[in-house]
Amino acid sequence: MLSIFIALLVNLFIETSVSFSVVVPRDQTVAHVGSTVTVPCWITPPENAEALEIRWYRHDQFSNPVLFYQHGKIQDVQEESYRNRTSLTLWSDQSGGLKDGDVSLRLEKLTVQDEGVFHCYVSGESTYGSEEIVLKVTEPGVAAAEPPLPLILDDGAAYEVREILDSRRRGGQLEYLVDWEGYGPEERSWVPRNDILNPNLLHTFHAAHPDRPAPRRGPRPSGAGHGGGGTVTDKPGSNTH
Template sequence: MRSIIVLLLLNLLTDCSVSITVKVPPGFVVAHVGSTVILPCWISPAQNAEAMEIRWYRQKQFKTPVLLYEHGRIQDKQEESFRNRSSLTPRSDHSGGLKGGDVSLQLEKITIQDEGPFHCYVSGHSAYDSAELELKVTAPGSAPVLFPRALDDGRLNVSCSSSGWYPEPNITWTSDQGKTLRPAGVSLHRAADGLFSVHSWTTVSPSDAQLVSCSVSTTTGESKEGNMDIQGFISSDPWKPLFITFTLLFCALLGVAGLILYKYRGKLTDCENGPVEERKGYTGVQMSDNAYENASVDINIEDLRKHAEQITIDRENISPDLKITNDCKCVRDSPDYHHTAEGFPYQLCAFGAQRYTSGRHYWEVELTRENTPAKNYWLIGVVKHGNHCGKDRSALTPSRGYWFLCSDGKNGFYTNTDSPITLSISPRPERLGVLLDYDEGLLEFYSVKESKHLLTMRTRFSGSIVPLFNPGVGDKSPLKIVDCPVTVESPVELTVSLLYNWNTDA
């Protein structure tokens, strides 16, 4: 009897010795968009975790973890959005790493989508435990920019603009006397990347304040402030502010007039050159609500890049006969795929992960690589979200939610109208620019290297629109989505843009 009691006590002590308690810090962890963050997690009391299973996962995604360490190494099984940016990293230089029971997770290139709870799960030979840690993501936006506009009654309309914020920011107006000023209006816009921009304006008089401050802040504590000395703008000469205002208005009107002339230059040329049908090389065709215009004219690529988007391919919604890179930027036909049917392989489609329901959006696609000829086969455009590509081209029409330009080798370039429109494009594009203007119903294509406009497709979009890619088959070069260089507006362009917003909103 005594020996049985001893054995039971030994078993109890053994069970206690292998118990696991997982710890995380209280509260939450805050990280900026684009930064690297460590989510601390450790075993208490400390014990060697090198032979244990360590699994970091999101809510209800245990089987598709953020990171899985098992059998002494990190496994390839993980949620795709965290591939190549998650690792096990000690929370401090003195934690001892895995040998000391430190199972902390490091995340790189933080995105807004990373926000939320993360579960730290550790399993030993006969025990396991888990803990939850909240990640809050922030993006401190740009410093507020203030611009004044004189009113007829001697007051000033002061506008404040800032962009690149997350979460949704608040805007506060104050005077140098500590008085809170009431905004005349506030507008908030959320871009495709999830970041917010804010624009507000208020009306003040010289007797109210000498200095006006605009502060933009978030609930996570991020805050930036801009100031303006309004006394320096208001002159004893009442005509000075009016002169400045009218000068800016005149410049803005000149810009608008130039834009109108540029936009309708083709129509003016039509009137001068006679009936459209008789002009040599004209490829414009009216198809119900859809118009297609082909005009090879010089354009400014940098202007287009002001609307550049970071486009990636939706890995979960792609043809099984395509192969894409880990960064979801490059796609080509799989080496195992053999195209035996005649004609272009329309079914080999990849779709953008980004959806658009308004605004202007621009992206560029590389169609060649060093020491390799430009691709002969590709299909690039946009499609209504939820559509799928089949082998039959007749089903891929604008009336069914498809808009694209296709390069079909010796068959040339053509659009996807019911009766295809063949285009003469030379030289073959090495990089294609695509501009989607959802609100205006425009889809435009550009040859980036030659800075040439190739094609404009006119339609009426509805619902969510996503980018569409098809690399064709047989080319040595893949189809690669490239990140456009960041283009910063000049002070003159920004002034005219804000002035237009004042006249529209204030």
């Protein structure tokens, strides 16, 4: 009887200790006055967020949020200046939405007052997490930077990587979700591990996300990165499944 009781306690501890992390891109999000912008945020490891509490807020306005989702729907508690301008949305075409842990914010009719820090807060029964992301609002007529030309290697083109966002195993192969330097969120794509030329990218990602799928024993990818993020050989948006 004692062993059964101990086993039940162990199972209860395991169930209640399951946790997630809130993740946002490292770089600021940039959009024009009057436009609609997606402010990305998601939880990892991916899980269904429909039953979680999701709160987007600014500065110290936790109780007066930009958007408040609870009990499976967006609540009416909201900072007045954001009423009828916010919703939850997909951060990329590859996203599975709330069912896949995507809690990104859609903000319409941008004003200069929207510029600044946004907090993404997600809470479950036994765990919670929060991260902040900076929104930069530019005046109309300011041209966006053109995507950089690909770097040319002997066997094809390599593209600059801003950040590795996630990892997964698909068909026995380890893949990484890449945020490309000079391209928008819609161009993020999954690429095979062997296509990532800079091992520092992998080290940085797995140091920050030790719970995500990682390389098994075997040779590390070789080669050096170019610029701040490194390079991969796949074209941005070439693998969106």
